[in-house]
Amino acid sequence: MFNNIGSKKIFLISCMTIGSLFIVLYFTKNSTTSQLIYTTPISFTNDHVGWITSSSLYKEMNLYLKLIRNKNEQNIFQGKRSLNYNYIKFIKKNTWNQYPFSTRKCSNTSNQELSTGIEYCLLTNIYYNSAIDQYYYYQNPADIQIITKTIELDVSYGKLTLNILNDILEIKKLIISSVLIRPIYVGGPIDPNYAHGLLETFGPRFWVLSELQSNGLFINSSQFQIYYTSHMFNTSIRNWRLYDRQSDGTYRDTVKWSATIQSMFSDYPLLIYKSFNETTVMFKYFITTGNQVSRTPAWDFYYSVSRSFRFHPFHTRQYRRNYLAYSEWLLKNLNLPSKFQLTSTQEQLQQNHMSELIPICDPICRPKWSKSSEYNEKEFTGDWIVVINRVGSGRREITNADELVDALLKVFPDHTNPYLRVWPKQFNFKDDLYKTAQMARSIRLMIGVHGAGLANTIFMRPGTILYEINPIGCRKLSFNFHRWATIFNLQHALWSPSQKGFLIQDDACQNRQEATTLVISEIVKEVVNLIENEQEYRNGYIRRALHLLNDTSLTDHPQIGLEKI
Structure with a gap:
């Protein structure tokens, strides 16, 4: 078939070159970032009437905001x-x-x-x-x-x-x-x-x-x-x-x-x-x-013997109604906007009948952010993707949180975007409740390990996303915060590592305190999917939360003789 040895060598070298190129392309395709190739900014749809895609829901929100502005104005928190x-x-x-x-x-x-x-x-x-x-x-x-x-x-x-x-x-x-x-x-x-x-x-x-x-x-x-x-x-x-x-x-x-x-x-x-x-x-x-x-x-499930409740103490609708009211009351006392108050940018989109533009790009896109920048409270007024982490604690910590933040910054490259940005470093809530609530209310997607920090979902707005991370074998822990996500009308996603070659039952949760290393490509891919679909769910979550708050049949009243003490 071949005329000489030289021809055979040329053929073999060509096959090896083509094979090597195929292998490089295969692994490049399956790398962390090149799975997510969006070379141009995307708009979620062009047939909307604004940030809230239903004019009737937008009117309902404004009626609710007018109602609560007239309630208990003297009770704004003013410090000590x-x-x-x-x-x-x-x-x-x-x-x-x-x-x-x-x-x-x-x-x-x-x-x-x-x-x-x-x-x-x-x-x-x-x-x-x-x-x-x-x-x-x-x-x-x-x-x-x-x-x-x-x-x-x-x-x-x-x-x-x-x-x-x-x-x-x-x-x-x-x-x-x-x-x-x-x-x-x-x-x-x-x-x-x-x-x-x-x-x-x-x-x-x-x-x-x-x-x-x-x-x-x-x-x-x-x-x-x-x-x-x-x-x-x-x-x-x-x-x-x-x-x-x-x-x-x-x-x-x-x-x-x-x-x-x-x-x-x-x-x-x-x-x-x-x-x-x-x-x-x-x-x-x-x-x-x-x-x-x-x-x-009761959370319905406890991992501690001392917390032995295994039931919901109230009907879900009544339970959710009262906790939504509690969260709104906290925001009002902290002099922060209601969960149903649009930002100025969102309000502008609503008035101009436009939808938001959020660039989602491959790393070839030129980033518009600087890791050296300083960020303070005024930055909390936007919408954010945030990675929360107990840095240095060793307990329920994300070991590669910085790597996740960097990957998200590359996929969402425009830090000047007024609609949605990635907080450019790991975030850890502090003891200052005002700043904590201010930031949590500005989060559209929170990524964090199961723990006390996820309780700040109480301040997140209906339809926003809690992405919970659990240690290996501890998926059952997700019930606690999945329940709170349901109460506050949030979307909930869960990631927990798998470990091939070991028989670890999903309900064993042998060490719920251990640190977790993320598979960055999996997390980033799902974050993109969640953000792309968030607007499709937004109206439903907001409408359901408003209906619960406005349902006076779910409001408790004291018995005769106990009124208005």
């Missing part, structure tokens, strides 16, 4: 508050001789199916001896007699015991020093974990107090004082480290994010049982929130 003593009536020389009887009235409005669950109770004229940490219920002889010596109330942290008194002489022995006239919300210290504190403690508190005021969207904080009982201080020493005593006997949070929220709920600083300096006081209105089964939001 000093304690207002107009809710305390001091008793001088023990001349206050009328000792009113105690009353108790409990409500079970939301969870009618749970026969043992008391949503909350409102008690009047409860006496408290701080010297011995005892509560007293002074029984009216005209009422149906309580024959037991004590009453146990279900409260958010367990049980609270009231001692029954029938004799006026027993009450007079207490020597009351003051009466707290304003309603006292009785609870235990918040969980210092950001996710559990923000969602599991403050959320139900908002729910109860807004219900007591017959207002499902807001509460008037000037009408309440928060009071912490001894239970969780005495059983958990670490709680003492969360509060500093002030000269007036009140306490202030040492954790900045919780201090910010505390000031939204009531006069501040806090009262705790030690604030009364071993004196006896009377609580005019004493509000308890029910036990964990009835009012605290």
Whole structure:
């Protein structure tokens, strides 16, 4: 076939060259970035009427924004508050001789199916001896007699015991020093974990107090004082480290994010049982929130034996409605825009009946960003793709987060784009709740490992995307934040590494704290897909969230006699 040896060599060299070229092209095609070749900017569609693709939905959003702007305008968070003593009536020389009887009235409005669950109770004229940490219920002889010596109330942290008194002489022995006239919300210290504190403690508190005021969207904080009982201080020493005593006997949070929220709920600083300096006081209105089964939001699945709830405590629609209202209330108190408020750029698109242009390119596109640039709060006004990470912690950390950020910056190359940009470095939320909420509200797609930082989905707008990362074998952890994504009307995506050659069951989750290394090409490809399709889902998520907030049939109201305390 070949005339000489030289021809054979030429043929072999040609075959090897062609084969090598094929191999190079194959691996180049399957590299991280060249799978994503978009040489020109793309517009998601040209047949829209604006950023919101339904004119009727846009009108509905504006009607809602007009409604909430007229609600509770005086309750905007202005920083630290000093304690207002107009809710305390001091008793001088023990001349206050009328000792009113105690009353108790409990409500079970939301969870009618749970026969043992008391949503909350409102008690009047409860006496408290701080010297011995005892509560007293002074029984009216005209009422149906309580024959037991004590009453146990279900409260958010367990049980609270009231001692029954029938004799006026027993009450007079207490020597009351003051009466707290304003309603006292009785609870235990918040969980210092950001996710559990923000969602599991403050959320139900908002729910109860807004219900007591017959207002499902807001509460008037000037009408309440928060009071912490001894239970969780005495059983958990670490709680003492969360509060500093002030000269007036009140306490202030040492954790900045919780201090910010505390000031939204009531006069501040806090009262705790030690604030009364071993004196006896009377609580005019004493509000308890029910036990964990009835009012605290179970995540439905817990990986800890101590958190054993395996059910949803409320119907999903009602649950979502109240948490959406809670998240909007937080934003309003932080003086930040509603989740339904468009940015100026989005508003301009809406008015001009245009859709946004977001360049998605191969690395051959010339980037318009600089890693050396400094970014501050004013940058939070745009829309962002953000990679959050516990840098240097070693616990639930992304080991190659910088590599992911660099890959995203190359695929979304225009950092001057007014519609969507990549935050050009790893992001870690800080203790400053205002800055945290400001940034989270500006995120269109958040990538992060399962952990407390994902609780900031509470501030993200309906239709935006949570992309959760879980360690190997821990996909079941995704149920927790997938549930919160559902509550706040977010899209949810999940990535967890696979490990070939090892038999690791998907529900084993042998080490949920370990660091995770991402397959960058997989993540980037899915991010592009999520962003390309986000606008197709946007209207539905926004409309559903608005319908929940505007559905007054889902709003709880107190029983007769408990209204507008």
